[in-house]
Amino acid sequence: MASQVDSHPELTPGEQLAVKWYPPAYDIRVESVPIPTIQHRDDAIVKVKLAGLCGSDLHIYRGHGGFQDPLIFGHEFIGEVISLGESFTPNATDRPSLYPTLKVGDKVVSAFTSSCGECHFCRVGFTSRCVHCLLFGIPILPGGQAQYVRVPKAGGTLFAITGPLTTISEPSLVLLADILPTGIYAALQVLQHPKIAPVITGVAYPFSGWTPLARLEGVGQLEVGDRELVLAVVGLGPVGVCATIALLDMLASTNLSYKVIAIDPNESRRLKMQAIYEGMEEKYKANGQFKVEAIEEGKKVVEGWTNSLGCNAVLEIVGNNSALTLALSLVRPFGLISSVGVHQAPPLPFTGRECYNKNVSFDFGRCPVRSLLPVALDLMKRREDVFGAASGTGGGEAEVGGTRSLVDKIVPIGEAKKYYEMFDKGECGKVLFDPWV
Amino acid sequence: MASQVDSHPELTPGEQLAVKWYPPAYDIRVESVPIPTIQHRDDAIVKVKLAGLCGSDLHIYRGHGGFQDPLIFGHEFIGEVISLGESFTPNATDRPSLYPTLKVGDKVVSAFTSSCGECHFCRVGFTSRCVHCLLFGIPILPGGQAQYVRVPKAGGTLFAITGPLTTISEPSLVLLADILPTGIYAALQVLQHPKIAPVITGVAYPFSGWTPLARLEGVGQLEVGDRELVLAVVGLGPVGVCATIALLDMLASTNLSYKVIAIDPNESRRLKMQAIYEGMEEKYKANGQFKVEAIEEGKKVVEGWTNSLGCNAVLEIVGNNSALTLALSLVRPFGLISSVGVHQAPPLPFTGRECYNKNVSFDFGRCPVRSLLPVALDLMKRREDVFGAASGTGGGEAEVGGTRSLVDKIVPIGEAKKYYEMFDKGECGKVLFDPWV
Numbered sequence A, B: 001m002a003s004q005v006d007s008h009p010e011l012t013p014g015e016q017l018a019v020k021w022y023p024p025a026y027d028i029r030v031e032s033v034p035i036p037t038i039q040h041r042d043d044a045i046v047k048v049k050l051a052g053l054c055g056s057d058l059h060i061y062r063g064h065g066g067f068q069d070p071l072i073f074g075h076e077f078i079g080e081v082i083s084l085g086e087s088f089t090p091n092a093t094d095r096p097s098l099y100p101t102l103k104v105g106d107k108v109v110s111a112f113t114s115s116c117g118e119c120h121f122c123r124v125g126f127t128s129r130c131v132h133c134l135l136f137g138i139p140i141l142p143g144g145q146a147q148y149v150r151v152p153k154a155g156g157t158l159f160a161i162t163g164p165l166t167t168i169s170e171p172s173l174v175l176l177a178d179i180l181p182t183g184i185y186a187a188l189q190v191l192q193h194p195k196i197a198p199v200i201t202g203v204a205y206p207f208s209g210w211t212p213l214a215r216l217e218g219v220g221q222l223e224v225g226d227r228e229l230v231l232a233v234v235g236l237g238p239v240g241v242c243a244t245i246a247l248l249d250m251l252a253s254t255n256l257s258y259k260v261i262a263i264d265p266n267e268s269r270r271l272k273m274q275a276i277y278e279g280m281e282e283k284y285k286a287n288g289q290f291k292v293e294a295i296e297e298g299k300k301v302v303e304g305w306t307n308s309l310g311c312n313a314v315l316e317i318v319g320n321n322s323a324l325t326l327a328l329s330l331v332r333p334f335g336l337i338s339s340v341g342v343h344q345a346p347p348l349p350f351t352g353r354e355c356y357n358k359n360v361s362f363d364f365g366r367c368p369v370r371s372l373l374p375v376a377l378d379l380m381k382r383r384e385d386v387f388g389a390a391s392g393t394g395g396g397e398a399e400v401g402g403t404r405s406l407v408d409k410i411v412p413i414g415e416a417k418k419y420y421e422m423f424d425k426g427e428c429g430k431v432l433f434d435p436w437v
C-alpha cells in the first residue's frame, strides 16, 4: 500500500533518527537508523508525532531489564498511519472485523504493547497478555522514540482518533498510550476486588460480592462506620498521579466515604499531585479526604486514620522492592496490594508467613491498555478540570509545563540523553519527545 | 457459673489428658495437665467430644512453626459448654447480642481461631483476623486435643448446634471447625475474583465485574468458547478434598462449563478424592469434567485442556514452596492463585518479574471460619451424596473409614503419637481423637 516517508534533511534517504540505548546501562544515543518497513500482512508503519519517556524505560535504562543488546526506546507514541500490510486491503478476508477500518492517513494512538484482537486474551479483555503480545522498545520490536515505528498486529494495537476525539490535544493523546490506562487499571483492581466488596456493597463477607452461594439468613448489613475506604497510593511519578486521579474519580462516582493518602519521597512529585488535586472541582471531592505525604509522614497518617489497622488497599506504582515492602506494611489484614510497578529479577520481599498472617491479596502486572482505552478517553473527556489544565483537552494548544500539567515538557528528540538523566533522578515530570524538531 | 468437670479415673482430680508437642520437632506426648478454668468474662470452658488432627498441626509438628516452648495441640474440636464467664449471665450488659445466647450444656463447634464478634474485622466478615484473634494450639492458647479447652471470646468463637443441625453426625461437625469452611474459602476466592469475572458474566474486562465506570458502548459479550473455566486444585489432603467438593458444588450451581484437575503426588489421597467424586450424584457433574492426577500427569492434562495457556485459577492447598511454584507454572496469564496453605519462614519462591510477566493475582491466608460456618452447614445438609457417605449426616452413626469417608479414623487420644507419625507421612487421612476412651 501507499507509503510516504520523509527523511530528515541531514540523513541519508531511508534513514531516520531514533533514541538508542546501549548496554550495560545509562548510555543513550540519538542515532540514524533505517526506517522500518512492513514485515507482515498485519503490520502498520506509523510516522511518529510525539513519543513519551516513561518510568518503565528507566528499568531498562538502569540496566535492570536483562537486555544484552542495544535497542530503540519508546512504547508511548501517537502519529499517523503511513503504510499498511495486506490484511488492510478492502477485500482481505479472514481478518477480524476491526482490521479493514484502519486507513493510511489515520491519526492513531498505540497501546504500549501489540495485541492481535483475535486470541482468547484479547477477546476476554486481557490484551496485554495477548498470545502475540510484544512490548515496544525491546530488541525484537524497536520502539517509538523515533521518527517512524513498525506496529505489529496493527488492527488490534492501534486506536484511531476520529470524530469527537480529534478535539483532544496531542500531548494528552500520548497519555492514553500507557500512563492513564495504567492508572485506571491500578485503581479498578482495587475497587473491583472482593476484599473491598463488603465496604462497597455494605454486606459482610461472604455475601458481599457476586456469589455462587445461596444467600443464607442472617446476612448482616454493615454499619456506616465499616463502610469507609482508606487507600494509599505509593509512588507519584506520572503513572501514580494518573492512578490517583482515576481513583478519586471512581470514588466520587460512588457514594462511599473515603480517605486517600498519596506517598512519594520526592517533593516535586508531591507538589505536582497537590496542585492537580487543588485544581479539581469541589463536587469531585465532597465524600472524602485526600493527603499527599513523604514516606514516614504517610505511614503516620495511615496509623491515625485507621487506628493502626492499616489501609484497605495500597496501589504500588513504583516498581521496586522497597515500595512493595512499604505497601505490605501499610495494608490491613484482608487488604489488597494492587501492584502495577514493573518488577525485575529480585525475589518478592515477602515470606509466605507474612502473606498468610495478613491474609493479603496481590494483583501484579501489565495494564491491558487496549481494553481500557475507551475508559481512559471517557475519563479525559469528562474531567476537564483535570485534563484541560493538565494537558489540554477541549482542543487548541496544550498548556504544557504548568504546575497542574501532566506533561512537563515537549523537547526535541536530540535532547533525549539529557532528559533521560533528569527523569531518572526525578528532576522532571513527564517528558515527550518531538522527533521532527 | 455452674461447672461440671470429670477427671479421668486414673488422673489426679483437676487434671486432664492432652496431646503435647515438645520442641524442636516430632515429639508428641499424651500427658496429664491441669484442667483449664475461666480467665476472662468472655471465656467458656468446653468439654471436648472429638478433636481433629490437621495438616496445619504438621507445620508445628515438623518444627517449622517457630515455637520454642511445648504446647497443647488441637484447633478443631466439638464438645459441650460446661462453664461460662460473667459476660454470659442473663443480665450482663455491654456485650454484643450473641453473647447471652450461649448456655451451659450447649453442644458447640468452635472455629479454629477465636474471634470477638465485635471488632471491625468480625463485623465485615473477616473473623480470622479479628483484633482479638488467637489460634488454638499455640503456647498462649492451649488447644483442643485434650479433655477440656478454654475458649476465649466464646460468644464470637463458638457456634451452637441446635434445631435441625443436631441431626448431623459428630465426626461431620468436626469438619466444620476448619477444613470444610477452609475448602469453601479457597473455592470462593476463585469464583468471586474479578479475573474470573469475564468467564462468569460473559462480559469482557473491564466491564465484567462490579464497576464504578459508566458502561461504555461496544462492550462485547463473550462467546461460548471463552466461557469455560479450567481450574486446578493442588494438594488433596483433607482440606484439598473439601475444597474440591466445594468448588464442584459451586460450579454445578452456575451454568458454566468447566474442567477441574486435582493434583497430589500421594496415591492414597488421589484414590480418596476419586472415590468421593464417583459417589456424587450425576446432576452435580453434568456441566464439567473432573480428573485426579499426580504432578507430572496433572501438568500434561492442563496443557492438553488449555492448549498450553494454563488454568484460569489454581487452588494451592499444601503449604510449601514447591506447591506455590507448581501453582504459578499451572496458571495462565491474568490468572489467580488462591492459596490457603499455611506458609512458613521461607520467602515466596517468585521474582517480581515472574509475577509482573504473568499478571498473576494471589490470595493468601487464614479462613474466616466463623463467617463461613453457615455456608458450610448449608453445603453439608444439601449434599447428602457426599457428606452422608463421607461422615454421616442424616443422623445416626457416622460411617467412618469407608473409601468415600472424609474422616478416616476415630482413635483414642492415647494413640496420638502414632497417628501424628502416620498423618505426617500421608499414610492416613483425617483422624479424630476421642479424649474419653
Ligand SMILES: NC(=O)c1ccc[n+]([C@@H]2O[C@H](COP(=O)([O-])OP(=O)(O)OC[C@H]3O[C@@H](n4cnc5c(N)ncnc54)[C@H](O)[C@@H]3O)[C@@H](O)[C@H]2O)c1
Residues within 6 Å of the ligand: A054, A055, A056, A057, A058, A059, A178, A179, A182, A234, A235, A236, A237, A238, A239, A240, A263, A264, A265, A266, A269, A295, A317, A318, A319, A320, A322, A323, A326, A339, A340, A341, A342, A343, A365, A366, A367, A368, A426
Ligand atoms: N503495569 C504497567 O502496565 C505499567 C505501565 C506503565 C508504567 N509502569 C510502571 O509504573 C511505575 C511508575 O512509573 P512512572 O512513569 O510513574 O515512574 P517514575 O520513576 O517517574 O515514578 C516512580 C516514583 O516512585 C517514587 N518512589 C520511589 N521509591 C518509593 C517508595 N519506596 N515509596 C514511595 N514512592 C517511591 C519516586 O520518587 C518516583 O516519583 C514504574 O515501575 C513503571 O515501570 C507499569
Ligand SMILES: NC(=O)c1ccc[n+]([C@@H]2O[C@H](COP(=O)([O-])OP(=O)(O)OC[C@H]3O[C@@H](n4cnc5c(N)ncnc54)[C@H](O)[C@@H]3O)[C@@H](O)[C@H]2O)c1
Residues within 6 Å of the ligand: B054, B055, B056, B057, B058, B059, B178, B179, B182, B234, B235, B236, B237, B238, B239, B240, B263, B264, B265, B266, B269, B295, B317, B318, B319, B320, B322, B323, B326, B339, B340, B341, B342, B343, B365, B366, B367, B368, B426
Ligand atoms: N488457610 C487456612 O485457614 C487453613 C486451614 C486449614 C489448613 N490449612 C492448610 O492447608 C494445607 C493442607 O491441609 P491438610 O490438612 O489437607 O494437609 P495435608 O498435609 O494432609 O495435605 C497436604 C497434601 O499436599 C500434598 N502435596 C505435597 N506437596 C505437593 C505438591 N507440590 N503438589 C501437590 N500436592 C502436594 C501431600 O501429598 C498431601 O496430600 C496445610 O498447609 C494446612 O496448614 C490452612
Ligand SMILES: [Zn+2]
Residues within 6 Å of the ligand: A053, A054, A055, A056, A057, A075, A076, A112, A178, A179
Ligand atoms: Zn510507559
Ligand SMILES: [Zn+2]
Residues within 6 Å of the ligand: A115, A116, A117, A118, A119, A120, A121, A122, A123, A130, A131, A132
Ligand atoms: Zn491477542
Ligand SMILES: [Zn+2]
Residues within 6 Å of the ligand: B053, B054, B055, B056, B057, B075, B076, B112, B178, B179
Ligand atoms: Zn485444621
Ligand SMILES: [Zn+2]
Residues within 6 Å of the ligand: B115, B116, B117, B118, B119, B120, B121, B122, B123, B130, B131, B132
Ligand atoms: Zn473481632
